[in-house]
Amino acid sequence: MxxxxxxxxxxxxxxxxxxxxxxxxxxxxxxxxxxxxxxxNFRDLPRKRKVQIVIVAAAQLALHGYAWRDLITRPADQVKGPKLPWGLALLVNWIGPIAYLAAGREKRDALPAD
Structure with missing residues (x-):
């Protein structure tokens, strides 16, 4: 051989x-x-594996989208550190969004009672 x-x-x-x-x-x-x-190829995978991949991909996209939306709409004084490094960190799949959501945000004040 x-x-x-x-x-x-x-x-x-x-x-x-x-x-x-x-x-x-x-x-x-x-x-x-x-x-x-x-x-x-994706089409050659068993149905169960395809469903698993789609679920994980949807979770990844939802987490990523939520973290981006939160970073963009949150005032800078409620973000721990500058927004730019957190934005760059969000580009790292799974790790970036989880790190930002766990450690990169100050707690928002509760809504005032009417």
Whole structure:
């Protein structure tokens, strides 16, 4: 078995996909991609996995949208630190919005009673 992606400059460094030439029992050869580099299309996934992906993506978008809306509409004096770094932090999926919502906001005053 000869692997053209490793060795004398024949492969891509650090990509993680290995294309191997495999010799079969009858002398024929075929190319196989290692499981490390195997990619599936969304349409090829099982229905359960598709639903899981859609739910997680919807949660991510909702969290991201809520954090952005809160940062934009909140007065600067109710944000811990400048808004620009928090805005940049929100670009980091999951971590940025959660960090902002947990640590980047001052508590809003309660609505006055009428």
């Amino acid at each position: 000869r692997n053209p992606s490793f060795g004398e400059g024949g492969g891509s460094a650090g990509v993680g996909v290995a294309l191997a030439v495999v010799e079969g029992n009858n002398g024929s050869t075929r190319h196989e991609e290692s499981s490390m580099g195997h990619r599936k």
